[in-house]
Amino acid sequence: MELVVDLPAHDAAAELDRGLTLLREVAQGTRPATLRLYRPSSTVAFGQRDARLPGYDRAREASLAHGFQPLIRRAGGRAAAYHSGCIVVDHVEPARDGVAGTRRRFAAFGDFFAGVLTGIGADAGVGEVPGEYCAGEFSVHGRRDRVPTLKLVGTAQRVVAGAWLFSSVLVVERSASLRSVLTEVYAALDIPWRPATAGAVEDLVPGVGVDDVEAALLAAYRTAVQLRTSESSGVP
Template sequence: MSTPWHGAAELALVLDPTSDDAAAELERGIALLREVAVGSRPPTLRLYRPSPTVAFGQRDARLPGFGEACAVSTKHGFVPLVRRAGGRAAAYHRGCLVVDHLEPAADPVAGTRARFAAFGEFFAGVLTDIGLDAHVGEVPGEYCPGEFTVHGRVDGVPAVKLVGTAQRVVAGAWLFSSVLVVEDSAPLRAVLTDVYAALGLEWRPTTAGAAQDLAGGVTVDAVEDALLAAYAATLRLAPASRRS
C-alpha cells in the first residue's frame, strides 16, 4: 500500500470523543494545524466521529439559496457550517469517521496534488482490505465532486462516494482531512437532497451512500481498526491521547 506522507516517521495519535459542538470539532483541526506549524505539536493523526453536520463550501455560501439550505439542514438535525477548505456541501454524522493528518512542511503548497492522489489510494486500499471494491475517481453526479473521491463500485461501475477529502495549508504545515462514510446513509442522503435543491445544484442522490450499503457487516469500529493498522504498518503511532 502506498503511503501518503513523506516526512514523518511517527505520528502522535489523538482520539477525540464524540461531542455536540460541530463548530468546535471543525475548528479544532485548524487549531492543531497552527500548533504543528509553529512546532509546539508533533506530526499528528486525529480521529473522531463527528456530530451531524452539513459542511458548506465557500461558493455555496454565495448562492441565493444558502439561507434556505441552512434552514433545511437544521430541520434535518444537521448543524450548517461553512468550512475553510473543500468544495461543495457535504454531510456527515456519527456513522462517519473523520481523519485529520497534520505534518510540518517547509513548502506545504508544493505537494498538494500529490497528497490528494496518495491519500486517495491509501484510503481505497484500507477499504479494499475490509471487503469493498474501492477505487479513486469522481463518481458521475456525486455531491461535493472531486477528482480524488474514493468510491465504491457496483458491478464494476463507480456508484457510491465513500471518502471525501480536503486540504488546508498554512505557513509551515498542512492538514489533510478525510471523511469516511461508513454507516447509516439514509439521513445523509435525505439532508443532502434538500440542501442541494435549496442551493439549485444538480446531483444524483444515489451517489450518497456508505460502506455499509456495499458490505453489510462494515462498521465504524472496523474501519477505524483497519485504518490504524494500515498506518501502523508504515510508521510508528505514538500512544493515543484522548480528550475528556
Template structure:
C-alpha cells in the same frame, strides 16, 4: 502501497471522544494545524466520529439559496457550517469517521495534488481490505465532486462515494482531512437532497451512500481498526496523548 506523507517518522495519535459541538470539532482541526505549524505539536493523526453536520464550501455560502439550505440542514438535525477548505456541501454524522492528518512542511503548497492522489489510494487500499471494491475517482453526479474521491463499485461500476477529502495549508504545515462514510446513509441522502435543491445544484442522490450499503456488516469500528493498522504498518503511532471514546 505508497504512503500519503513524506516526512513524518512518527505521528501523535489523537482519538477524540464524541461531541455535540460541530463547530468546535472543525475549529479543533485548525487549532491542531496551527500548533504543528508553530512547532509546538509533532505531526499528528486525529480521528473522530462527528456530530451531524453539513459542511458548506465557500462558494456555497455565496449562493442566493444558502440561507434556505442552512435552514434545511438544521431542520434535519444537521449543524450548518461553512468550512475553510474548498469544495461543495458535504454531510456527515456519527456513522462516519473523520481522519485529520497534519504535518509540518517548509512549503505546504508544494505536493498538494500528489497528496490528494496518495491519500485517495491509501483509503481505497484500507477499504478494499474490508471487502469493498474501492477505487479513486469521481462518481458521475456525486455530491461535493472531486477528482480524488474514493468510491465503491457495484457490479464493476462506480456507484457510491465513500471518502471525501480536502486540504488546508498554512505557512509551515498542511492538514489533509478525510471523511469516511461507513454506516446509516439514508439521513445523509435526505439532508443533501434538501440542501442541494435549495442551493440550486444538480447531483444524483444515489451517489450518497456508505460502506455498509456495499458490504453489509462493516462498522465504523472496523474501519478505524483497519485504518490504524494500515498506518502502524508504515509509521510509528504515538498513543501516549491519545483520548478515546468511551
C-alpha cells in the same frame, strides 16, 4: 506521529476548529506530526461558494430541519454531510512548502483510503462518481459490478506556512439520512446532483461498522508510520 482519538464533542464548530488548532500547533513546532480521528456530530459543511448562493439560507434551514448543524468550512468544495456513522481523519504534518505537494497528497491519500476499504471487503477505487455531491477528482468511490457507483470518502486540504492538514471523511454507516438532508440542501442551492451516489461502506459490505473501519485504518497507518498514542480527549 502522535495519535489523537477525540471523544464526541457534540459541537460541530468546535470539532472543525480543533483540526485548525492542531494545524497551527504543528506549524509553530509546538506539536509533532499528528493523526486525529473522531466521529463527528451531525453536520452539513458548506463551501464558501455555497454561502454566496441565493438559496443558502434555505439550505441552512433544511440542514437544521434534519438535525444537522450547518457550518461554512475553510477547505473543500461544495456542501457535504456527515454524522456519527462516519470517521473524520485529520492528518497534520510540518512542511517547508506544503503547497508544492498538494496534488500528490490528494492522489496518495485517495489510494491509501481505497486500499483500506478494499481490505475490509469493498470494491473501492479513486475518482469522481458522475453526479456525486461535493464532486472531486480524488474522491474514493465504491463499485458495483466494477462500475463506480457510491462516493465513500471525501477529502480536502488546508495549507499554512509550516504545515499542512489533510482531512478526510469516511462514510461507514447510515447513508440514507445523508441522502435525505443533501437532497434538500442541494435543491435549495440549485446545484444538480444524483442522490444515489451518496453511499456508505456498509452499503457494499453489510454488517461492517465504524469500529471495524477505524481498526482497519489504524492498522494500515501502523504499517507506514510509528504512532504514539495520546489520551483521548473531548474537543476543548
